[in-house]
Amino acid sequence: GENVEQHPSTLSVQEGDSAVIKCTYSDSASNYFPWYKQELGKRPQLIIDIRSNVGEKKDQRIAVTLNKTAKHFSLHITETQPEDSAVYFCAASRGGNFGNEKLTFGTGTRLTIIP
Amino acid sequence: SAVISQKPSRDICQRGTSLTIQCQVDSQVTMMFWYRQQPGQSLTLIATANQGSEATYESGFVIDKFPISRPNLTFSTLTVSNLSPEDSSIYLCSVAGQGTTEAFFGQGTRLTVV
Numbered sequence: 031g032e033n034v035e036q037h038p039s040t041l042s043v044q045e046g047d048s049a050v051i052k053c054t055y056s057d058s059a060s061n062y063f064p065w066y067k068q069e070l071g072k073r074p075q076l077i078i079d080i081r082s083n084v085g086e087k088k089d090q091r092i093a094v095t096l097n098k099t100a101k102h103f104s105l106h107i108t109e110t111q112p113e114d115s116a117v118y119f120c121a122a123s124r125g126g127n128f129g130n131e132k133l134t135f136g137t138g139t140r141l142t143i144i145p
Numbered sequence: 146s147a148v149i150s151q152k153p154s155r156d157i158c159q160r161g162t163s164l165t166i167q168c169q170v171d172s173q174v175t176m177m178f179w180y181r182q183q184p185g186q187s188l189t190l191i192a193t194a195n196q197g198s199e200a201t202y203e204s205g206f207v208i209d210k211f212p213i214s215r216p217n218l219t220f221s222t223l224t225v226s227n228l229s230p231e232d233s234s235i236y237l238c239s240v241a242g243q244g245t246t247e248a249f250f251g252q253g254t255r256l257t258v259v
Contacts, residue, residue, distance in 0.1 A: 073252050
C-alpha cells in the first residue's frame, strides 16, 4: 500500500519568514495530493491540493509543488503569520471519481510561528 | 462541500465496554471513511464504509473490534468494542464533498478509556 513520509516533524520560523514542509510517497499510481491544517482540538481542514497533471499550484501565501518522477511534493508558506501555527499533514490518494479513494496521511509537521 | 455531524464529541468509558460513534452527513455520499488519531499522531484509516456492503478494513484493524454499520447514504456508525486504555484516541469520520475529492471531517470523538 501507499506510504507517505513527511519532514520535518517540527518547524519553527520567525513571523514573516517562509516555511517549507516536504513529503514523499511510494505508490506511483497516486495522483491526488492534498495538504491539511489541523489546529489544536479542531478537525483537519484542506488548505490546498494538487493533482499529478500539475507541477505547481498557488493560493495567495500558500503553494504546493509536485515532482512525480521523484515522488515528492512540498508545501510552501510565505510571509508566515501567527495564525499559521498548527499541525500540517500531507496526504496522497489515487484520486478517483468523487472522492471514493482513501487518503494516506503523512506523519505531520508542527509549525510554530515566532512573533 | 459536506457538513458532517459526529457524536458524541467526547466520552469516558470503562475498560471492557463499547462505544458507538455516529456520523450524519448532509448529503448522500458513496464512501465514508473512519480514521483514528492517537494523541499527537497522524490520522490512520481504520476502514472504508460503502452502503450496502461490508466495510473494508485496513491492515491491523478487524471487524470484531471495530464493527461498522452503513444503513444508508448519509449515515454510518463505528463501534469500538472491548475497550482498553490503548483505544484512547480521537476517532474521525470523513467523506468527500459532492463532485470533489476534497475530504471533509467530522469534529471527532475523543475517547478516554479508564
